[in-house]
Amino acid sequence: MFYNKKYFALIILALLLIFAACNSVEKKNDKQKKSPSQVDYMHKEVIRIHDEVMPRMQEISSLQEKIKRKTDSLSSLDNVPTEVIEELKMKKLSLDATAASMMKWMKNYREPKEKTEQEAMQYLEQEKEKIEEIANDFKAQISKSKAYLEQLERGN
Secondary structure (H helix, E strand, C coil), rough: HHHHHHHHHHHHHHHHHHHHHHHHHHHHHHHHHHHHHHHHHHHEEEEHHHHHHHHHHHHHHHHHHHHHHHHHHHHHHHCCCCCHHHHHHHHHHHHHHHHHHHHHHHHHHHCCCCCHHHHHHHHHHHHHHHHHHHHHHHHHHHHHHHHHHHHHHHHH
């Protein structure tokens, strides 16, 4: 009977240890599940900003072409101030640089799959800042170029 109580106590102790170990693994898995969701959220936010800006590449391209045509047509005239031609060229260069910054960002961006949560979040925060800066540059350059073209049209 003494052996039965001893075995019973060992079995209970073993079951408690197994239960505690499983519970610990479950809590660890819960922590790991939370981390990727934060990283996933930030990744989706970065991509969302990119996806909002990307359609404006067509607008940039259209403005580049309009500016080129306007520059060519005004360059053939004798009475157009050099400053106007130079300003058009600068607007086109600014649009070129804006488009190039998006292309460079897209080429270099990688989803941080092989990084720790902290490294991934740091990387994504930096990338979010970069893509927000690009988005702001897109808006500014498109607005400035349209305004200048409209000003030229009103002046002619």
